[in-house]
Amino acid sequence: MNYPVWETYFINPGLWVAIIAVFHVFISHFAVGGGIFLWYTDRLSVLTNDQDLREFVRKHTWFFLLITMVLGGVSGVGIWFIIGIASPEATSILINQFVFFWAIEWVFFFVEIVALLIYHYKFDELSDKLRLRVALLYAISAWMSLFVINGIICFMLTPGKWLETRNPWHGFFNPSSFPSLFFRTGISIMLAGIFGIFSTLFFSPKDKRSFLLKYNVKWLYVAFPFIFFSSIWYFLTVPELSKVFNFVFNRQVLMAKKLLYVSSAFIYLISLAFLVKVNPGLQRVLAFLLLFIGLLWLGSFEHIREYARRPYVIYGYLYSFGIRVEEEKKLNSEGFLKHARWAMVKEVTEDNKIWAGREIFNLQCLSCHTIKGLRNDVVEKARGFTYFGMVSQLYGQGKVLGYMPKFIGTEKEREALATFLVKELLRKPENPPELKPVIRELKTQPFTFDPQKDQYVIFVFSPLGMKCVTDADRWFSFLYPGSTFEALVIKRGPKPEMLDNTKVQLVYKVEPGFKTPSKHVLFWDYATEFFNQTVPKDLGLTGKGLNGTFDWDEKRKIFIAKGIPVLPYKKDGTYNPYPVFEIEAVDKVSGKVLQRTKAVSPVATEFRCYVCHEGSPRWNGVAGISDQTAINILKAHDKNHQTNFYKSALQGKPVFCQKCHADFIVGSEGIKGYNSFSAAIHGWHANYMPYKDEKACYLCHPDHPKGNTKCYRDIHKKLGLECVDCHGNIDFHATSLLKGTNTKTSKFLLAHLNPPIPKDQITPRKPWVQQPDCLNCHKGFQKPAKEAKGYNNWTEDVSGLFRVRKDNTQKLPCLVCHGSPHALYPAFNPYGMVIDNLQPLQYQRNILPIGANLKCEVCHLKKMNVPSHHPNLIRTFRNSKLLTSQTDLE
Known part of the structure; x- marks a missing residue:
């Protein structure tokens, strides 16, 4: 920030450096290896008294001088020029810290020049002994020049103790200096052989050509063990975080690695062609090809080395x-632009947002990115983001994908950069599409119930409270159609009797308009790809349809209808997340209907992925995941995790996410070493989520205040409790899941999360198995204390979950009396007070929990004075003041 920015939007400074540097490094390594080659080959000519070989050396020296002194010298000056304007802060540090070493290097370079000029121009005049001494002096000086420059370059990747001591000697003799020195020496020897082959084909006598080609090829094979073993040593010195960020996540490094491996193979395969008799014209073509592949090889290595430092120029400093790590905290607090010496804008306002964003882009992004340019085009990379998606990307930048530097600056400055990128460059609006409001009162009423005559009651509940479905089946799926009902049939009496499947059969049917879900989603077209089974249209994976019968779960002693493929899309084109089912209990002997009831099967497709990943709701502007949104999600996954899901989906093979990521709720074991699905989703997105309260939950789950679902709608919501009161905020929630997964990647996802309590105090948990326990707050089934929190004290296993737990008698599920999760009685559904309270209204003419206000006669035929189901049961409803209408209370 102490220097003005060199603004080149089409070719960024980093690319300019790469173009000049790779060319120079290619020649400079040849200068080092070629010096050893000249001395050794000339010595061989003297020892064997081979005049032809000596003549080859003389001609090769002219070629060598022309390449190294002219092209090498010019490109060397070019490097100093380009790094001085591309990264002036780093250049200044290197000069100031290593001024003594640069002086030494210039001495060696001067000796190198003088020795080579004398060797070339006095080649025929010097005695053999003196000529060889001059050649050896050049070779030693060139290698020493490499030794000095190598130490300084390696300092940028592994500064070692210098970060603490600021001692130049610690910086020079850093962890990677010696392995890199051996590696680069091997490169130099290899390039000497490659250039020797080229020189042989153009400057050697024909009768000597076969011998010289074999001789030069040997230099490549002598270099191989140097390169191979030192490369392993070199890689071991790379910082551990860099190994993960740059060698696992960074796609550009992976491409460079492939190029390095492929070019290595080609170099040695092509070299074999020079060991056999081949047409001279073809040999020359192969020689040019070998030089070009050698340049690609060195370029790919330098690319990897440069990226291994990311997100730094000087690692960790x-x-x-060009901003020092030690300045980060101050600039985040006080403002980046305020301290940017050459910025025209010092403070972000509504009027200068775009200009301020451009200034920030120039200062923080332009060193690596272009605008519609040759490489790392920011327009192309930002294309799949919305404004809020870009704000989130900048918030999480450099946290998970650590090869990018973190955004530095205030929240307003982050928003200004997002505005410039999205509004100015992409010409997109700042706000996502407005949700289309469709909430209306649903016309349904409970069946009648005569407490004097009716002998049976049916309790039906949805154990999840809300079944979510991803309807982007052409592209991916992680929540497929398949809702579940659980039910009990009780014969009323002084001692109520729970009936099993030997006495009654439970039959269900959905209300009109929901019977053909296959007309609204493509799940059935891709079920074979997802689950390796053909699923008949309008049936679920378990064979259940929209009308059918319950099964009996002998272990849990409960009726269950699992996998009902109900969707919130009605035949008439309306969105209704609360389809109502009618359930009948039929006597198995007589066929008589013993009782009827209604129950809602909540189901939602209202995912707001488009808020970040662009697009709009698929279904009539109300809900669902559109093609554009789904494609952007797949492309983001492919980019960040080196998958090919988008291409696979185009070929008719969409991905089922839980094939890789374990998920208890769908019965998937996933792949060992991968995070569970919940940990992966929450752990990744928590790092990019600028909100930490319930707004983070609203962005993904179907409960946005302006949404059309409202999945959280019970008494707790009415009392003002939010998602974070039971589950913890997004960082806490993600931390508990990641600690429960405990994979290699979970550690990196955890690194930048900031939960409200220390991470070591957060109890790990398994998703869907260990959840907040109701008794965390309702200790002894009493009124919660004001400071009570539901999170960080999880159920031990599935048996402790509210949706599975039974009362003290271990017979009656909690859901019978209290209703479904997130819809506990009394529920306050925007689609009508009746919807989630159908059974309380039917059996006791109010919307309170079953049996509340001493309504024990629903099952017992009389009031009870013993709290047999759980303590603190025999009392009036605590929050009656919240109930205001005539439908609220009897």
């Missing part, structure tokens, strides 16, 4: 855009 100076970010790639």
Whole structure:
């Protein structure tokens, strides 16, 4: 920030450096290896008294001088020029810290020049002994020059103790200096052989050509063990975080690695062609090809080395855009632009947002990115983001994908950069599409119930409270159609009797308009790809349809209808997340209907992925995941995790996410070493989520205040409790899941999360198995204390979950009396007070929990004075003041 920015939007400074540097490094390594080659080959000519070989050396020296002194010298000056304007802060540090070493290097370079000029121009005049001494002096000086420059370059990747001591000797003799020195020496020897082959084909006598080609090829094979073993040593010195961020997540490094491996194979395969008799014209073509592949090989290595430093220019000290790590906290607090010496805008306002964003882009992004340019085009990379998606990307930048530097600046500055990128460059609006409001009162009423005559009651509940479905089946799926009902049939009496499947059969049917879900989603077209089974249209994976019968779960002693493929899309084109089912209990002997009831099967497709990933709701502007949103999600996954899901989906093979990521709720074991699905989703997105309260939950789950679902709608919501009161905020929630997964990647996802309590105090948990326990707050079934929190004290296993737990008698599920999760009685559904309270209204003419206000006669035929189901049961409803209408209370 102490220097003005060199603004080149089409070719960024980093690319300019790469173009000049790779060319120079290619020649400079040849200068080192070629010096050893000249001395050794000339010595061989003297020892064997081979005049032809000596003549080859003389001609090769002219070629060598022309390449190294002219092209090498010019490109060397070019490097100093380009790094001085591309990364002036880093250049200044290197000069000031290593001024003594640069002086030494210039001495060696001067000796190198003088020795080579004398060797070339006095080649025929010097005695053999003196000529060889001059050649050896050049070779030693060139290698020493490499030794000095190598130490300084390696300092940028592994500064070692210098970060603490600021001692130049610690910086020079850093962890990677010696392995890199051996590696580069091997490169130099290899390039000497490659250039020797080229020189042989153009400057050697024909009768000597076969011998010289074999001789030069040997230099490649002598270099191989140096390169191979030292490369392993070199890689071991790379910082551990860099190994993960740059060698696992960074796609550009992976491409460079492939190029390095492929070019290595080609170099040695092509070299074999020079060991056999081949047409001279073809040999020359192969020689040019070998030089070009050698340049690609070195370029791919330098690319990998440069990226291994990311997100720094000097690892752990100076970010790639020239800001020191020690300045980060101050700039985040006080403002980046305020301290940017050459910025025209010092403070972000509504009027200058775009200009301020451009200034920030120039200062923080332009060193690596272009605008519609040759490489790392920011327009192309930002294309799949909305404004809020870009704000989130900048918030999480450099946290999970650590090869990018973190955004530095205030929240307003982050928003300004997002505005510039999205509004100015992409010409997109700042706000996502407005949700289309469709909530209306649903016309349904409970069946009648005569407490004097009716002998049976049916309790039906949805154990999840809300079944979510991803309807982007052409592209991916992680929540497929398949709702579940559980039910009990009780014969009323002084001692109520729970009936099993030997006495009654439970039959269900959905209300009109929901019977053909296959007309609204493509799940059935891709079920074979997802689950390796053909699923008949309008049936679920378990064979259940929209009308059918309950099964009996002998272990749990409960009726269950699992896998009902109900969707919130009605035949008439309306969105209704609360389809109502009618359930009948039929006597198995007589066929008589013993009792009827209604129950809602809540189901939602209202995912707001488009808020970040662009697009709009698929279904009539109300809900669902559109093609554009789904494609952007797949492309983001492919980019960040090196998958090919988008291409696979185009070929008719969409991905089922839980094939890789374990998920208890769908019965998937996933792949060992991968995070569970919940940990992966929450752990990744928590790092990018600028909100930490319930707004983070609303962005993904179907409960947005302006949404059309409202999945959280019970008494707790009415009392003002939010998602974070039971589950913890997004960082806490993600931390508990990641600690429960405990994979290699979970550690990196955890690193930048900031939960409200220390991470070591957060209890790990398994998703869907260990959840907040109701008794965390309702200790002894009493009124919660004001400071009570539901999170960080999880159920031990599935048996402790509210949706599975039974009362003290271990017979009656909690859901019978209290209703479904997130819809506990009394529930306050925006689609009508009746919807989630159908059974309380039917059996006791109010919307309170079953049996509340001493309504024990629903099952017992009389009031009870013993709290047999759980303590603190025999009392009036605590929150009656919240109930205001005539439908609320009897």
